[in-house]
Amino acid sequence: MRRLAEGGRIDRSQLLNFYFDQRRLQGFAGDTLASALLANGVSIVGRSFKYHRPRGIMAAGPEEPNALVTLGDGALAEPNLRATDIPLQDGLYATSQNRWPSLGFDVGATADMLSRFLPAGFYYKTFMWPGWRYFEPHIRRAAGLGPAPTTVEPDPERYLRRYHHCDVLVIGAGPAGLAAARAAASAGLDVTLVERDVEPGGSLLWRGGTVDGMDADGFIAGLPPLRLLTRATAIGYYDHNAVTVLEHLPPGGPARQRLWQIRARQVVLATGAIERHLVFPNNDRPGVMLADATLHYLRRHAVACGQRAIFVTNNDTAYDAALALAEAGVEIAAVADVRRGADGDAPRRARERGLKVLDGVTALATTGRGRVSAVRIGDIGGGGGRWMEADLVALSGGWTPTVHLHRQAGGTVRWDEGALAFLPDQARQAQRSAGAAAGAVTLAQTLRGGHEAGAAAAAALGAEPSVAAPVAEGCHVAAPRALWQVALPPSAGKQFVDFQNDVTAGDIALAARENYVSVEHLKRYTTLGMATDQGKTSNLPGLAILAETTARPIPEVGTTTFRPPYVAVTMGAVAADAVGEDYQPRRRLPAHDEHVAAGALFEDFGPWPRPAAYLRPGEDLDAAARREARAARAAAVMFDATPLGKIEVFGRDAETFLERIYCTPVAGLKAGRIRYGAMLTEHGVVLDDGVLARLGPDRFLLSPSSGAALRVHRWIEEWRQGEWPDLDVRIANLTHAFACVAVAGPQARAVVARIAPALDLSPAALPHMAFADGVVAGVAARIARVSFTGEVQYEITVPASHGAALWRLVQGFDEITPIGIEAWLRLRVDKGYIHVGSDSDGTSLPGDVGFGPLVARKTGDFVGKRSLLRPDAVRPDREQLVGLVASDPAFVLPVGAQILPGQGVALPVPAIGRVTSACFSEALGHGIALGRLRGGRGRIGDTVEIYHLGRRLTAQVTALPFFDPKGERLHG
């Protein structure tokens, strides 16, 4: 509870101011927020999740269940951070959580008094449908952690991602990890060592001990060259030795956090072990801590966690902590050992130095206002006992090896009855555990195990360490004794197992009585281990109590699944710099600046920002699109069609190949001519449609739709390589190499004639569905006559580097209006041209969307052909593409509206079709729509009822196209 005059790995010359619940406090560089709070005598750091009981700091590492704070405020606020993991900085601003109005007085604490009404599974039993929605907001407020930031500002911090490869990755820079990294690096291997703490050394920094006669600093200074990351926590272990590591960067660095994805040939897990608490009534009072944490705060931060301490332990390790605190001037009232006559070196040393050691006893209760003031020590069976005054109760319930990453890597564990722990057993990947993570207890064992793991990793890579294993003095350790809970009735007080989620031994017993005897069910029913600490201290006691309650051995109960991440990760770190404008690379149209100058309203289409319309003053998107559509029918429009796919297929067998890819005929297409084509999946479903041009005897140019260009390229490559490697075919996706401007409308020919004067544009020389190569503005261009609009239309393709110049050239003519994608797509509705993915879906066969006659002309095999012969594919009542015109001609049917199976039918009823595209047709002066209707081609002229958001509308089913059915305009 106070800072010692000397010692610790803190820099007393650097005094730091910080704030906790708006109180200004001071600490030193080298403190954590937790150590600084302890040094300032702050006992209560939070309120518990369910019962709002006051809680204090319990641990010194990432296993801390109680000391959760919100760091920063506004857009920088980050909730649910462990005070034990936060290095103190000047100006640090921390706020406690889950209390109202304040830590000292909390209204929600009445939940504790009402707790007999809040047993395990209470919410499941009480707040059931249909009432849940009324209760939920209140429950969410009463039981919770720190709130997510409510600010609308984006996170102003930067986050980075880094990919890294190495020979050997060692996780944990305690004695085992240091020995492993030293061995592997001495073998000449590329070693990366990651440590979650601010400096390497691990337990050497607080438990002490000498390695090869040196202290931690000396040993670390003598390491061979390797890459060391500190404040870097390995959070996930994935297939093929891919490990993710979350690194916190210092203030002023390039980013706040950096997420590493490390691929290592060999991995050593030196992740240590986590001390467990003991489970007894009211074991959650502030001032009750883990024994090793008290040693940690003493040696690392020169903080004595109390003035009069009682240690309660079931193993030897707490004795060294008790001795160290005694030497620092803390009064040790007693060391209560649940064992009798423990003969380890540490208990013997403690007795020799005069510590009062009580055998065969444990803690049975605590008392105190706000903080513990006394603890009742009595028989481990729960009987007798006497109160002993103490303001610090240091617990050691044994050690749980940190096998999280080993389990994530697919490794198995086995129960070791002697160690009272699950230890790593079989590894499935190229990894091995060492040190306390593998069950080592003494420093000598830990160093030897670390060295052996490093040497084994090196051997697996054909290398050999050039150093001998580091040595430390050995010692005799007595075995721990299991004491999972105290056999006292509930009236004796709550025995907490999971502090963060307020799960008690009684909750586990109740769950078992209600037959939640699978550990996975227990977890979900009681929420044991489901908090942000993921049960680091509580999972093993919890499952041991379940085993005891159900009279089963612990290995039979087993563990829950260990899932990444090991500690909570911010979404910022996961997203890294792939946010906002950098979310994905953007494709920029060559004439982008020209579009901006022309007033374009951009919308994203895949990676392309494309002009939806060119707004004039006072216009919205709809008004602009209507004006542009009218211009297309009356004069001429220009459209940036650059994203349209351009895939060249060439080789001796190009025609044979494409004949198999397209469901429409390819053979017989003459050079210089263009055909409409569609391709199917092997299920017979329409994958894409577009045109293809024959450039020469063995050369074709495919124009898949803009959104499908990449997909189509991959698709036909897979068929070429996988199914028909014998064909002489090559495929090149040239989509981004060229820019394309489409000019359409009754005056399109006049415009194109002026930019390509050498070209004969007469319908006889360049008819619809033909192309010619020429020169436009001094650069080679291909001019193709195709039509998406129903008008005479030329697509002028030039190298992408000339795209902007081409746009400017065409834009210079008076009769030209730039047209955006919104009006462009409306024009095709006039013509009944489908848009794959809007008017078709994953069930649409070519016959459903009007390609039937084209497909019927093919004789040979093609992708998807056989699927078109399935009984389902030839049903007469398939959903077929039709036109729809609302009975109110001014009305535009809503896309997505459902077609009902009759007039005035009662709802709900299965729909028989739906509206898939709709717009107001400028050419016709009324609303038109495309839709899919069961057996639709046989229902032309029928009136159907359409349902949309509570409204019933009527429409007439019509044939397609709506406009210029003979195609006189586009052939003109």
Next chain:
Amino acid sequence: MLLIDCPWCGPRDEIEFVCGGESHIVRPAPEVDDAAWADYMFMRTNPKGRHAERWGHVHGCGQWFSLVRDTVTHEISAVYRFDQPRPAERD
């Protein structure tokens, strides 16, 4: 997160690839009956253990190839080109 040894590019991260499902599926002629076509379309061996499957290095060299992956351990025991047969199993 597999590490896939592309026969053309060497070991690359899984995110550069797409999986194309089981290898060595023989595409029948369109004359087969519905049952045979359904078998080709939908029936796969789905083993617990070694599985030959197609992967495309679509964000790399663009080439497709086969590999043998253990569906339990994800161990990749063989990588081979489409013009090579599935290698004989070890152990």
